[in-house]
Amino acid sequence: MxxxxxxxxxSRIxxxxxxxxxxxxTPQEINSRFNTCLDHGITTIDTAxxxxxxxxxxxxxxALALSPGLREKLEIVTKAGIYIPNAFHxxxxxxxxxxxxxxxxxxxxKSLRLMQTDYVDLFLVHRPDWLTRADDTASGLNExxxxxxxxxxxxxxxxxAQYELLNGYMDQPLVTNQIEFHLLHTEPIHNGVLQQCERLGVLPMAWSPLASGKIFDPANPASSRLAEAATNMSSRYNNASLEQLAYAWVAAHPSHPLPVIGTNKLERIKSAAESDSIVLEREDWYALWEAAAGRKIP
Ligand SMILES: NC(=O)c1ccc[n+]([C@@H]2O[C@H](COP(=O)([O-])OP(=O)(O)OC[C@H]3O[C@@H](n4cnc5c(N)ncnc54)[C@H](OP(=O)(O)O)[C@@H]3O)[C@@H](O)[C@H]2O)c1
Structure with a gap:
């Protein structure tokens, strides 16, 4: 995409x-993880x-240094702008x-040096900084x-509004807004962010598409409703799992968000990649929304 x-x-995922x-x-295990991603068509790696x-x-x-040529097979996204006290600082x-x-x-x-690469495919300002003027941020990105x-x-x-302001100072338009968007956080449908992406022709990136695993939390009432809704519709999607349906739910928004997944399990990387082909029917998309929200649509 x-x-x-x-x-x-x-890649779509x-x-x-x-x-x-x-x-x-180990670096070898991370290297294998990248190769598993590539085997399943996932070429884009998000970090910060x-x-x-x-x-x-x-x-x-x-991990990249172990296989010359691996870096060029991947697109690397990194982010900066959050600074916390810790042992290094x-x-x-x-x-x-x-x-x-x-x-x-x-x-x-510093990111380039640590990742042993000369460039990243995409650099993101990790969070809006409330104390920096947009023209100052843009000057760094433009350079x-x-x-x-x-x-x-x-x-x-x-x-x-923050996107619009910064975009106005860019020599080349911004290419995405990476936002939290999933079944347990649907605010971007209503706050104008996804509509802005659609209008500008940029694809949003959707972080934590499984709500960081909370959609499986037995203590969360929304999880059992989602599990039931997923069971009811799964046969229409080649017996897709709740996690696959949750990825497909995110991707179905008309702004075409790209889910940024976070599993450490190889089999779940494969199943995420397979969710790529699921096209949810309209009524199933709304049924998952209702299950997550615990109420009918207005
Ligand atoms: N821009 C930002 O501000 C921002 C913020 C947060 C995250 N992100 C990006 O988004 C990526 C994904 O975030 P995330 O890790 O929160 O994503 P996620 O895909 O929503 O959640 C991943 C978590 O869910 C668990 N999980 C997956 N399938 C499961 C299942 N069937 N049952 C139970 N647990 C399951 C995983 O455990 P297993 O490992 O055991 O599968 C993992 O702990 C991050 O790596 C980062 O790149 C960006």
């Missing part, structure tokens, strides 16, 4: 690396400077956002685009 007229081509260190994988308390990118770099007193141009450039250059360190620029967790 082309993310935007001036954007990169990404994107593999997210936020949780990748939870199982203490802050993931794994600033340790994930270095692990990805070690004892000088930081308070978690904060910083999307100033110089700060973004410094972070991206990185001009010197080829990033092939495209976008944002994450931006409101429609």
């Amino acid at each position: 082309k993310l935007a007229a001036n954007g990169p081509e990404f 994107i593999y997210g690396t936020w949780r990748i260190l939870e199982t203490n994988p 400077e802050i993931y794994g308390k600033y340790l994930v990118e270095e692990s990805l770099g070690a 004892p000088d930081r007193r308070t978690a904060h956002y910083n999307a100033s141009g110089p700060r973004l450039i410094k972070s991206l250059e 990185l685009l001009a010197n080829g360190k990033i092939r495209s620029a976008g944002v994450s967790n931006y409101s429609a």
